[in-house]
Amino acid sequence: xxxxxxxxxxxSAFLSRLDAVAAETEALLDxxxxxxxxxxxxxxxxxxxxxxxxASLNGGKRFRPFLVVESASLFDVSRQNALMAGxxxxxxxxxxxxxxxxxxxxxxxxxxxxxxxxxAFDEATAILAGDGLLTFAxxxxxxxxxxxxxxxxxxxxxxxxxASGVGGMAGGQMLDLAxxxxxxQNRAAQTFTEQDVRTLQGMKTGALLRFACxxxxxxxxxxxxxxxxxxRYGIAVGQAFQIADDxxxxxxxxxxxxxxxxxxxxQGHHGERPRGRFGQGAAQxxxxxGRAGPGAVRVRRRGPHRRRAFCRRPARLRRKTKPxxxxxxxxxxxxxxGCHGVASSAKAF
Numbered sequence: 001x002x003x004x005x006x007x008x009x010x011x012s013a014f015l016s017r018l019d020a021v022a023a024e025t026e027a028l029l030d031x032x033x034x035x036x037x038x039x040x041x042x043x044x045x046x047x048x049x050x051x052x053x054x055a056s057l058n059g060g061k062r063f064r065p066f067l068v069v070e071s072a073s074l075f076d077v078s079r080q081n082a083l084m085a086g087x088x089x090x091x092x093x094x095x096x097x098x099x100x101x102x103x104x105x106x107x108x109x110x111x112x113x114x115x116x117x118x119x120a121f122d123e124a125t126a127i128l129a130g131d132g133l134l135t136f137a138x139x140x141x142x143x144x145x146x147x148x149x150x151x152x153x154x155x156x157x158x159x160x161x162x163a164s165g166v167g168g169m170a171g172g173q174m175l176d177l178a179x180x181x182x183x184x185q186n187r188a189a190q191t192f193t194e195q196d197v198r199t200l201q202g203m204k205t206g207a208l209l210r211f212a213c214x215x216x217x218x219x220x221x222x223x224x225x226x227x228x229x230x231x232r233y234g235i236a237v238g239q240a241f242q243i244a245d246d247x248x249x250x251x252x253x254x255x256x257x258x259x260x261x262x263x264x265x266x267q268g269h270h271g272e273r274p275r276g277r278f279g280q281g282a283a284q285x286x287x288x289x290g291r292a293g294p295g296a297v298r299v300r301r302r303g304p305h306r307r308r309a310f311c312r313r314p315a316r317l318r319r320k321t322k323p324x325x326x327x328x329x330x331x332x333x334x335x336x337x338g339c340h341g342v343a344s345s346a347k348a349f
Contacts, residue, residue, distance in 0.1 A: 021069050021086070022062035028087045029056055032140065047121070051129035052136070055117045056094040064089045064212045067237065071216025071230055081147055085156060085215045088140035092164050093208060095133035098126055100173070134164075147219060155218050163211035172204025206238025213237060 033053050037044050065086025072082035101108040101116040102123065109119050118126035140146060141156045162168055177183070179192060179200065213234030217227040 017070075018061060018063070018066050021066040021083075022060070024083055025062045025065040025087055025090055026057060028083055029090065032087065033057070033136075047125060048128055048132055051117055051121050051125050052132050054120055055098045055126075055129055056091060056133060058114055059112055060090075062086075062090060064093055064208060067209065067212035067234075068215045071213045072219050074216060075220030075222055075226075077216060077219045080145070081219055082216065084140055084143065084146040085219060086212075088137040088146070088156075089160065089208065089212055089215070091133045091140065092137040092160060095130045095137070096164075096169055096173075096208075098130035098133065102126060105173075137164075149221070152218060152221060156215065159211055159214060159218060163207040168203055168207035172200055172202070172207065175200045176204055201242050202235070202238060205242060206235065209238040209241060210234035 030053075033049060033056065035044050035046055035049050065083070068086035068089060069079065069082045072085075073079075097111065098117045100106055101111060102118055108116055110116060114120070116126070117129055121129070137160065138157055141160065142153055144153075146156065147153050164170065175196075179196075210231060211234070213230045214227065216222075217230045220226075222230075
């Protein structure tokens with residue numbers, strides 16, 4: 001990247017720090033996810049550990065642990081403590097990916113260029129691997145290595161529970177399935193406002209990103225105003241993450257397709273084009289393109305019974321490939337500006 005495009009090398013610095021946290025998180029999860037049982041366990045089935053390691057040690061940008069480490073560094077929290085909390089969050093994130101790929105959900109065959117867990121093993125093993133990663137996240141948070149103060153550990157467990165549970169990621173996934181028409185007998189289109197989309201994205205994608213920023217303040221036992229600043233930043237990062245994803249989808253062009261789409265096209269299925277829109281003036285259940293009104297949400301057919309909600313775009317809601325450097329650098333600029341603002345708020349109090 002040239003100096004003109006990267007004045008002062010800020011993007012390079014961001015990516016360097018991101019890569020460092022990714023390597024440390026990978027090493028920590030590699031050390032924790034072993035077959036040998038710990039105190040209170042009878043045994044760890046080898047196949048289950050293998051599947052959990054497959055799902056969590058297969059690369060990835062580790063953006064969520066990075067946010068934990070950087071937010072904690074504002075308060076001079078031990079890096080090891082921050083990495084433990086980041087590893088717990090990454091374990092939770094990886095569980096969500098395993099379950100999201102299952103046939104009953106997105107039914108994806110590939111993630112990051114590799115077979116998904118249920119393809120590499122089997123569906124039952126993948127479900128149990130996801131369950132194992134979910135509960136392992138709380139195992140990590142509850143350990144004294146995460147923080148010596150049990151009150152801090154309890155607060156971390158509660159915060160991650162709420163970010164990942166019924167009022168967070170899991171609830172957001174349910175809203176997403178409802179938006180697809182999964183629970184309507186005739187799968188007719190629904191009216192979906194802009195606020196509905198914001199709520200869905202804020203829960204399904206944004207909740208864990210918000211926790212990642214809040215975790216630093218929890219580890220530091222920071223004052224309420226400092227925590228509020230981190231929460232505001234976490235909400236902004238979640239929204240920026242979605243915006244960057246939307247922009248890259250638009251820039252990549254409508255001709256770009258996922259591995260699953262390509263496979264279905266080769267098999268003679270042609271259900272991938274946009275089939276209608278939610279919102280004012282939508283063609284309700286007609287299979288034709290309706291005219292979208294303000295705040296309309298467009299849907300795209302994914303197979304004979306698959307719809308996914310989008311906000312003003314016919315592109316994928318989530319890609320199964322690694323993020324581009326462009327997206328990471330955009331988020332890096334947001335991170336740099338946000339850290340400066342949060343640090344200023346922290347100093348003010």
